Amino acid sequence: MAEEREITLRRFDLSDLDDYMVWASDHRVSAFCRWDTYTDKEDLRRYMRETVLPHPWFRAICLGGRPIGAVSVNLGAGCDRCKGELGYVLAAAHWGRGYGTAAAKMAVRSVFQEVEGLERVEALVDVDNKGSQRVLEKAGFVREGVLRKSMVLKGRTRDMVVFSFISADALVD
Amino acid sequence: MQADSSAVPPNHDHRKQEPDITLRPFDLSDVGAFMTWASDPRVTSFQRRGPCTSEEDARRYLADHVLPHPWYRAICVDGRLVGSINAKPGQGEERFKASIAYRLAYQHWGRGIATAALRAAVSSLLEEWPHLERLEAIAEVENPASQRVLEKAGFLREGLLRKYVMLHGKSRDVVMYSLPATHPNSDDI
Numbered sequence: 001m002a003e004e005r006e007i008t009l010r011r012f013d014l015s016d017l018d019d020y021m022v023w024a025s026d027h028r029v030s031a032f033c034r035w036d037t038y039t040d041k042e043d044l045r046r047y048m049r050e051t052v053l054p055h056p057w058f059r060a061i062c063l064g065g066r067p068i069g070a071v072s073v074n075l076g077a078g079c080d081r082c083k084g085e086l087g088y089v090l091a092a093a094h095w096g097r098g099y100g101t102a103a104a105k106m107a108v109r110s111v112f113q114e115v116e117g118l119e120r121v122e123a124l125v126d127v128d129n130k131g132s133q134r135v136l137e138k139a140g141f142v143r144e145g146v147l148r149k150s151m152v153l154k155g156r157t158r159d160m161v162v163f164s165f166i167s168a169d170a171l172v173d
Numbered sequence: 174m175q176a177d178s179s180a181v182p183p184n185h186d187h188r189k190q191e192p193d194i195t196l197r198p199f200d201l202s203d204v205g206a207f208m209t210w211a212s213d214p215r216v217t218s219f220q221r222r223g224p225c226t227s228e229e230d231a232r233r234y235l236a237d238h239v240l241p242h243p244w245y246r247a248i249c250v251d252g253r254l255v256g257s258i259n260a261k262p263g264q265g266e267e268r269f270k271a272s273i274a275y276r277l278a279y280q281h282w283g284r285g286i287a288t289a290a291l292r293a294a295v296s297s298l299l300e301e302w303p304h305l306e307r308l309e310a311i312a313e314v315e316n317p318a319s320q321r322v323l324e325k326a327g328f329l330r331e332g333l334l335r336k337y338v339m340l341h342g343k344s345r346d347v348v349m350y351s352l353p354a355t356h357p358n359s360d361d362i
Contacts, residue, residue: 079339082344142335147331147351149353152267166335
């Protein structure tokens with residue numbers, strides 16, 4: 001797809017702080033996310049240093065080489081080592097152009113190649129977040145069901161749609 | 174789901190056939206009875222842990238895992254230990270949910286004991302953990318007996334989650350179930 005040619009994934013660097021702040025400070029972006037909107041660049045710098053940079057799988061979604069969002073896979077351990085949870089976020093200015101779908105597809109392809117033993121990438125999306133549900137469906141994720149009252153977002157317990165992409169699915173794509 | 178305060182499904186006719194069970198904390202002296210199901214591959218094939226190989230192994234598991242566990246109970250029928258049931262609460266932000274798992278000695282399967290134990294456990298948990306909003310349980314796709322137990326105990330099927338968990342070196346497809354925790358003062362329907 002055309003969007004995949006425009007989008008690249010790479011590791012973050014602290015020099016990406018200002019670009020990261022663009023979506024991290026935007027209420028529209030944080031609305032369905034587990035994190036709260038950033039108001040202080042120093043808080044974001046600390047988050048990048050302590051969480052983003054050392055993370056086992058965290059990538060910048062880049063357009064023309066500059067970050068316009070982020071995609072990450074939280075990997076399980078022990079009995080959960082066969083699965084990972086995908087999360088992604090995109091600056092509002094770039095919504096509706098297929099970049100989220102492209103990034104999700106590329107992330108899934110990469111993470112299955114890079115992480116041994118990974119068989120399932122899942123994503124949990126608020127039932128009201130229709131945009132994100134469409135992104136995952138277009139990226140080839142399978143909707144498995146709704147997990148009721150399974151996540152606390154902005155102080156409220158939410159029903160979450162669970163999607164998954166299995167390593168065998170990736171071969172067909 | 175009805176909104177009664179106990180969140181235990183209503184008294185249908187089939188409940189008269191369910192045996193009388195009690196739940197109690199474990200004690201190290203329960204190791205002998207514990208071995209009955211903990212060493213049985215027919216029971217442990219659906220567990221994360223393999224069978225206990227010796228009484229010493231079982232005693233260590235009781236001491237290190239069962240006794241200090243946030244919620245682990247022995248299932249007793251007529252005072253005899255026949256299985257166990259436990260609830261694992263989420264960590265930190267996820268304290269509002271817990272996952273339930275149970276296992277029963279093979280000779281006691283098919284008598285409604287697990288269903289009765291689940292009902293009793295749910296009742297206790299809702300009382301002891303008022304912050305609880307979700308109780309979940311998984312059953313392997315290849316374990317229809319356990320799926321029926323959960324359904325009879327009032328859990329609702331949410332979906333088939335592919336390759337969700339590793340058991341004995343292989344990733345498994347599971348069915349996810351949940352029981353929304355209805356408390357007396359909640360605004361839940």
